[in-house]
Structure formats: structure tokens, C-alpha cells
Amino acid sequence: MSAASTAIIARAVIRRNGHVLLARQRTKSWSFLPGGHVEAGERVEVALIREIAEELGAEAKIAGFVGAVEHGYLEDGTIHHELNLVFEVVIADTEPVSQEDHLEFHWLPVDQLADIDVRPKTLKNALLAAGEGRTPFWHGWNG
Numbered sequence: 136m137s138a139a140s141t142a143i144i145a146r147a148v149i150r151r152n153g154h155v156l157l158a159r160q161r162t163k164s165w166s167f168l169p170g171g172h173v174e175a176g177e178r179v180e181v182a183l184i185r186e187i188a189e190e191l192g193a194e195a196k197i198a199g200f201v202g203a204v205e206h207g208y209l210e211d212g213t214i215h216h217e218l219n220l221v222f223e224v225v226i227a228d229t230e231p232v233s234q235e236d237h238l239e240f241h242w243l244p245v246d247q248l249a250d251i252d253v254r255p256k257t258l259k260n261a262l263l264a265a266g267e268g269r270t271p272f273w274h275g276w277n278g
Contacts (some may be wrong), residue, residue, distance in 0.1 A: 139256050142217040144169035147224035148201050148262065157253065158190065161237055165252040168221065169240065173266040180244055180247035186226065190238060191231040198223040202265065202272035206255040 146198040149156040157166040171186035173179055180197050187195035201221040208215050233239050243251060253259040261272045 211270040
């Protein structure tokens with residue numbers, strides 16, 4: 136078993152009319168918040184705006200910090216470690232369209248979030264616990 140380096144991932148909570156925007160790799164059954172990896176030396180907010188532009192072709196505006204979740208998982212014999220920094224984001228497009236062949240996006244009613252496989256699960260649970268609250272959260276690795 137080998138250990139991977141730590142990845143910093145910027146994620147967006149994009150809400151509209153009681154829904155939240157989720158992404159899914161076309162080959163996977165589970166969903167995740169839009170966003171992606173922060174490149175070496177890149178500011179987190181800049182990375183998130185870049186990722187939203189790349190994934191959705193949309194101009195994004197960061198509205199606030201939601202929280203942070205540290206996450207670890209095992210895949211193909213490698214331990215993956217990530218720090219998810221989550222921001223409230225506003226986009227102008229009412230119907231964002233995936234700009235990447237391997238991704239699709241869908242609006243999910245917030246009240247159905249508990250029933251959907253959204254990963255990391257710790258992040259989904261933190262969002263559910265926070266509700267409409269605006270107090271930032273921190274959840275350590277798998278705990």
C-alpha cells in the first residue's frame with residue numbers, strides 16, 4: 136500500500152431555487168460538488184474560479200467560505216488524502232452545461248441531498264448539518 140501526497144481541492148456550493156448543483160463523472164454512480172484541484176502555488180479562490188470556468192464555461196463569483204473537510208480514502212492500493220475547501224459560489228448561467236466530456240452536472244433539490252451518494256460523505260453530512268447556517272465548519276480526516 137502506498138501513500139499519495141495531500142491534494143487541496145476547492146469546491147463550490149452553487150444554490151438556486153432550493154437546489155444545489157452537483158457534478159458526476161459519467162462512469163461513476165456518485166456525485167460531488169463542482170470544483171477541482173488547486174495547482175502548486177495557486178490561490179484557492181483563483182483555482183475555484185478557474186475550475187468552474189473549465190467545467191461549466193461559467194463566470195463564477197465567490198460569495199463566502201462554507202467550511203473545510205479533510206478526507207482520506209483507499210483506491211487501487213493507494214491512500215488518497217485531500218483537504219476540501221468549500222465556498223458558496225454564484226454563477227450567472229441559469230443552465231450551466233458541462234464543458235468536459237467526462238463530467239455531467241445536475242440540480243438536486245436540497246431536501247433530497249441526504250438520500251444521494253455525494254462524496255466525500257463527510258462533506259455531504261457537514262452541509263446537511265449546517266443547513267442554511269452561515270457558520271463555517273471544519274471536519275478532520277474521517278472524524
